[in-house]
Amino acid sequence: MNPIAYLFQDWKANRKNIKGQLVLFMFRLVSLINRSMIAKVIFFPYLVFYRFFVEWGLGIELPRKLKAGKGLIIYHGQALVVNQSVVLGDNCVLRNSVTIGHKKLADGTLSACPRIGSNVDIGANACIIGDVTIGNNVIIGAGAVVVKDIPENSIAVGNPARVLERTQEIRVTKEV
Template identity: 75%
Template sequence: MNFLAYLFQDWSANRGNIKGRLVLFLFRSVQLVNRNMLLKILFCWHLVLYRVFVEWHLGIELPRKLTAGKGLIVYHGQALVVNQGVVIGENCVLRNSVTIGHKKLADGTFSKCPRLGNHVDVGANVCIIGDVTIGDNVIIGAGAVVIKDVPDNSVAVGNPARILEQKTEAATRIELI
């Protein structure tokens, strides 16, 4: 993927969402800077700008070391916190007040971070905590607290999250068309 394609890989997914486009453009640019020590030195001002503007001013914590697939969508990003160890698949949606990260274990260590599959739609005020795997084509309802794995083609809601509905493969194919 060339330089410009990398920077703008989330652009079309965030059509009409100027804030989302700006935040994800800056996020992808700090990821590029983070790849090389020389770039980190030359563009340290950009890393500081990203931290101050996006994380402190806008309240969106997308760490530069985060692994996120193309087509990421950020709606109403206030209070969005994602741990740097999280892996986010392609074409995922994150809404406001979402927290995704590890949890502290009884022995004082931390668990692994969550892994989100492709086409995951995360509702507002959702917490996804601990070593969990969210499958592909999953919808997580607003206010859910996910502490266990969620299988592919599912809808999860509640605190703690439970599987409300599991879509069949035929229904999923129809929705994608």
């Protein structure tokens, strides 16, 4: 993928969402810079600006090492925290106050981070922690706490999250 297409790969998915477009453009740019040590040195001021503006100013933690597929959507991104080791598939939706990351194990070590499939819609205030896999075409309800794997084509709700419904195919609807 050419660099311009890479920078704008989330633009269409976030139409009518200027904040989401701006944040994801800045995230893709910082991810592009992160690929080369020379670029990191040359664009160090931008890396610092990104950290202050997006992470501290807007309260959206999308680390530069995060692996996120195309078509990522952010709705109302305040208090959004995603660990740098998380893997996000294509066309994922992240809403406000979502936390995705590792957890501390009984022996004091940290678990692996979640792996999230494509077409996953994560509701507001959801928390996905630990070494879990979220399948493709999954909806995670608002306020859900996911600590176990969620199979494909499912709806998960509650604390701890449980699979509410499983169908042949669940289509994640995109808000406009």
